[in-house]
Amino acid sequence: MLKTIRDLSTYVRRHRRAYTIGVAMMVVNAFFTTLMPIIPGTAIDALKQGTMTLPRMWLFVAALLGTAAAGGLAMIIVRRSLLAASWEIQFDVRRDLFRHFARLDSDYYDNHRVGDLMARLTADLNAVRMLVGVGAFQAINTVLLLGFTITRMARLSPGLTLLTAVIMPLISVTFFLFMRVIHRRYQRVQEQFSEVSAMAQENFDGMRVVKGFGIEDRHVATFRSLNDEYIRRYLALTRIDGPLSPLMETLFGFTLAVLLLFGGRYVLGVGGNLTIGQFSSFVFLFSGVQWPLQALGWIANIAQRGSTSWRRLREILDSRPNVVDGPETDYALTEVRGDIEFRHVSIAFDGVPALEDVSFHLRAGESLGITGRTGAGKTLIASLIARVLDPDAGEILIDGVDIERYPVAVLRRFIGLVPQEPFLFSDTIAENIAYGVPETDLEALMPRVREAARLAQLDDDVSGFPRGYRTRLGERGVTLSGGQRQRTAIARAIVRDPPVLIFDDALSAVDTQTEARILEGLEHVQRGRSTLIVAHRISAFQHCDRVLVLERGRVTEEGTHEELLERDGWYADMHRRQQLEADLEAA
Numbered sequence: 001m002l003k004t005i006r007d008l009s010t011y012v013r014r015h016r017r018a019y020t021i022g023v024a025m026m027v028v029n030a031f032f033t034t035l036m037p038i039i040p041g042t043a044i045d046a047l048k049q050g051t052m053t054l055p056r057m058w059l060f061v062a063a064l065l066g067t068a069a070a071g072g073l074a075m076i077i078v079r080r081s082l083l084a085a086s087w088e089i090q091f092d093v094r095r096d097l098f099r100h101f102a103r104l105d106s107d108y109y110d111n112h113r114v115g116d117l118m119a120r121l122t123a124d125l126n127a128v129r130m131l132v133g134v135g136a137f138q139a140i141n142t143v144l145l146l147g148f149t150i151t152r153m154a155r156l157s158p159g160l161t162l163l164t165a166v167i168m169p170l171i172s173v174t175f176f177l178f179m180r181v182i183h184r185r186y187q188r189v190q191e192q193f194s195e196v197s198a199m200a201q202e203n204f205d206g207m208r209v210v211k212g213f214g215i216e217d218r219h220v221a222t223f224r225s226l227n228d229e230y231i232r233r234y235l236a237l238t239r240i241d242g243p244l245s246p247l248m249e250t251l252f253g254f255t256l257a258v259l260l261l262f263g264g265r266y267v268l269g270v271g272g273n274l275t276i277g278q279f280s281s282f283v284f285l286f287s288g289v290q291w292p293l294q295a296l297g298w299i300a301n302i303a304q305r306g307s308t309s310w311r312r313l314r315e316i317l318d319s320r321p322n323v324v325d326g327p328e329t330d331y332a333l334t335e336v337r338g339d340i341e342f343r344h345v346s347i348a349f350d351g352v353p354a355l356e357d358v359s360f361h362l363r364a365g366e367s368l369g370i371t372g373r374t375g376a377g378k379t380l381i382a383s384l385i386a387r388v389l390d391p392d393a394g395e396i397l398i399d400g401v402d403i404e405r406y407p408v409a410v411l412r413r414f415i416g417l418v419p420q421e422p423f424l425f426s427d428t429i430a431e432n433i434a435y436g437v438p439e440t441d442l443e444a445l446m447p448r449v450r451e452a453a454r455l456a457q458l459d460d461d462v463s464g465f466p467r468g469y470r471t472r473l474g475e476r477g478v479t480l481s482g483g484q485r486q487r488t489a490i491a492r493a494i495v496r497d498p499p500v501l502i503f504d505d506a507l508s509a510v511d512t513q514t515e516a517r518i519l520e521g522l523e524h525v526q527r528g529r530s531t532l533i534v535a536h537r538i539s540a541f542q543h544c545d546r547v548l549v550l551e552r553g554r555v556t557e558e559g560t561h562e563e564l565l566e567r568d569g570w571y572a573d574m575h576r577r578q579q580l581e582a583d584l585e586a587a
């Protein structure tokens with residue numbers, strides 16, 4: 001809890017002004033709210049002693065109204081400043097989370113379910129906002145109200161105050177114990193909610209698979225049992241929530257009875273002395289803290305929920321990407337020319353080797369092709385160059401310098417990677433291409449966007465769309481074909497003109513002629529650019545300076561396109577087969 005407060009105070013500090021005003025106004029409010037019960041008490045004494053006149057009565061009425069108005073006005077300001085700040089804090093936390101998500105590597109997403117992350121973002125953020133908003137507000141407000149009330153009570157009658165002060169903690173402790181159980185049950189509800197939303201999310205993502213295999217019934221049944229458990233846990237929460245407020249009312253009734261017994265005796269002059277008006281003020285004051293005392297329990301609840309949620313969000317914020325700048329990072333390295341060398345690189349997953357002793361040298365400006373069966377390790381090589389992950393053994397040199405010495409940001413900027421399965425955002429085509437560059441002025445970028453699209457052979461397609469580059473993609477827009485998606489991703493990579501360009505199977509969904517046009521077009525504009533082409537189609541390698549054939553993580557063939565054909569191995573075999581297919585298609 002303390003850690004949560006410390007963590008969140010950095011966010012609160014940014015809204016210092018709102019919180020200062022809020023707290024100051026709460027003091028004003030507590031002062032007037034606790035003054036209110038005193039006024040009728042004083043009036044009662046004046047009536048009893050016969051000093052009350054009609055004009056004085058109006059004075060009392062005016063004082064009461066004025067006090068109520070002042071207290072109410074202060075509370076309006078409190079709500080405005082504090083609750084607005086709490087929404088902004090929620091916004092800040094959410095922004096930090098998203099920034100962090102963007103920095104995490106892909107294996108974070110392999111190990112965490114998206115539905116679970118979504119539940120955290122919505123439910124947990126809400127709980128944290130409750131904590132910094134309503135929770136903080138109620139906590140401060142309650143402490144102030146109790147403080148003012150007890151001071152005023154003590155001025156009226158120290159004896160009765162002592163008595164009340166003994167009973168009040170009893171109320172709060174009972175509340176607290178109840179809240180502990182409530183909190184535990186609440187957690188179980190939250191966990192189950194994560195399960196349910198993860199399942200729902202996966203179901204949406206995999207609906208086509210589910211339908212394709214005709215296993216809808218099984219999925220519905222699983223979902224129902226998850227949902228049933230959720231309802232069961234929720235009911236368990238309500239069962240303990242229910243008896244709480246009747247119990248509290250009984251406790252207050254009991255306290256009131258004790259007050260009447262002792263207060264009445266004081267008024268009669270037994271064991272102390274108190275006027276009727278003072279006694280009335282005292283009872284009014286005590287009734288005034290009924291809700292604040294209950295609120296204490298409610299706050300405990302909000303605080304616990306909020307801090308549990310914050311702990312879970314913290315877990316996300318604390319997870320570090322695998323590849324980060326470290327002590328070996330050399331910030332003098334600000335550029336990449338494009339000379340890439342692998343020296344005896346190996347990497348294994350759970351003891352199973354995925355790349356073994358891979359060595360090659362791609363000089364700046366040259367092009368290297370890599371081919372091989374699915375699972376041979378081609379994507380791994382591409383990922384290692386982009387430093388999405390690090391090898392277990394061997395060295396990767398960029399311009400002769402160990403890749404680990406480059407700031408990660410430099411590698412990301414100078415190495416353009418077109419992934420096997422591109423991700424397009426639900427934005428316009430222009431924006432999707434412009435994601436490749438840090439600049440944000442889309443209008444100024446349009447010529448570059450268009451040029452990149454032209455090179456990626458996407459321009460003709462886009463011109464055919466009614467809104468051109470302003471065409472929206474995704475759920476509320478058009479759906480691109482696989483080839484168009486790949487070409488959009490290619491345009492995104494080449495728009496910033498990187499000195500190293502990696503195509504990871506990025507031409508698999510375009511036809512051979514388009515592939516040839518893309519590669520030729522790039523050849524023209526990019527003298528001096530290093531290109532790595534991962535492909536299954538041998539035709540993609542015709543103009544490559546060298547080609548590697550990978551088999552189960554090892555380089556089995558290596559040479560120019562012609563040399564490999566002469567060698568008459570796997571490469572030549574693939575070439576023959578693909579030629580035959582092409583001939584058959586043409587026929």
Ligand SMILES: Nc1ncnc2c1ncn2[C@@H]1O[C@H](COP(=O)(O)OP(=O)(O)O)[C@@H](O)[C@H]1O
Pocket residue numbers: 107349354372373374375376377378379380381
């Ligand atoms: N993050 C990872 N965790 C575990 N295994 C991986 C990971 N990345 C790749 N592999 C394994 O390494 C091998 C090579 O994968 P990959 O490079 O994607 O092959 P491809 O040649 O089809 O691109 C595969 O057997 C794959 O299962």
Ligand SMILES: [Mg+2]
Pocket residue numbers: 375378379380420504505
């Ligand atoms: Mg691959």
